[in-house]
Amino acid sequence: MTPTAKTVLYVRVSTAGQTSDHQLTQARAAGYEIKDNHVITDHGVSGVKTVLKERDQGRRLYDLLQPGDTLLVRWVDRLGRTYSDVKQVIEHFNAMGVTVKTVINNMTFEADYKLEDPTLRAARDAILAFMSAIAEADAKAKAEARQAGIDHVKASPDAKRKYRGKPPSFDRATFAQVQNMLSQDGVTISEIAREAGISRQTVHRIKDDPVKAEEALTRWGM
Structure with missing residues (x-):
């Protein structure tokens, strides 16, 4: 990383009752040094319905991040919940020289310029594809479970209440x-x-x- 390189934590919380504090605390506990003004948070945003570049604060990442920087997220599902969305976002930042890391399991997707060896780049891309697929499968499973619960409640005698x-x-x-x-x-x-x-x-x-x-x-x- 260059002397001016920074680590930016991106947080997405989907409900009003959630805050970014626990994700920042978790990141710092994992050893990451993150300045308060380098925490970018989207509140009340669905990761399924809204892609990163269309979120109020997600768009800031495309202007804020520079080659040599690190984008940190709790897990890849913060960047998107479909295979194509997650993969496209991380590939975009890798190509512009930004390394993407996750707090959970400490996954690292190195910037392209750090991976001159085509074998290493292929390994990174394979892991990225797998993690993106996992994010989509997890989102689908949760959505199906939610819908099953909703259908059950709607079928009850006092559903309207x-x-x-x-x-x-x-x-x-x-x-x-x-x-x-x-x-x-x-x-x-x-x-x-x-x-x-x-x-x-x-x-x-x-x-x-x-x-x-x-x-x-x-x-x-x-």
Whole structure:
């Protein structure tokens, strides 16, 4: 690594109740020196539905990381949950000279310039393909288990009372504010998200399916 090289920890937490603190603590306990301003966190973002470069903070990595840097994640599923997404992201950063490491099991995917030997590069790529497949299989298994639980609850006699789904990340006033701003010419999704205090993904959900957003508010008595 060059004298100016840095280690950047990327954290993705999918629910409001989760924080990045435990992942940072775990990384530091593993021996990584990470400055507070080198922790990039995406809150409330689905790794299945949103690729890294489309996440609010994930996009920062593409500007922040430089050749010689290290991108650290708890596990490869933080970067994506499908085989193609995980593989594409790590290959992109490796090609630009960034090494990708995981806290769990201390997996290392070296930057291309560090692997002049084609055999070593082939070994790295084989491990990357395997880990990417594992991430997708794990995501699929969890999704199927979740759906099975949802189907079970929906089939119960008091399903309407019990099953309301995930509570909306916005209230009715915010919903109205977003709809009003969406009707204005020249207002970007990022501007709406910043003004309303919600994520870009939430703005997109309201924009793409306002009826569904309204139904969620009603289910939760909001």
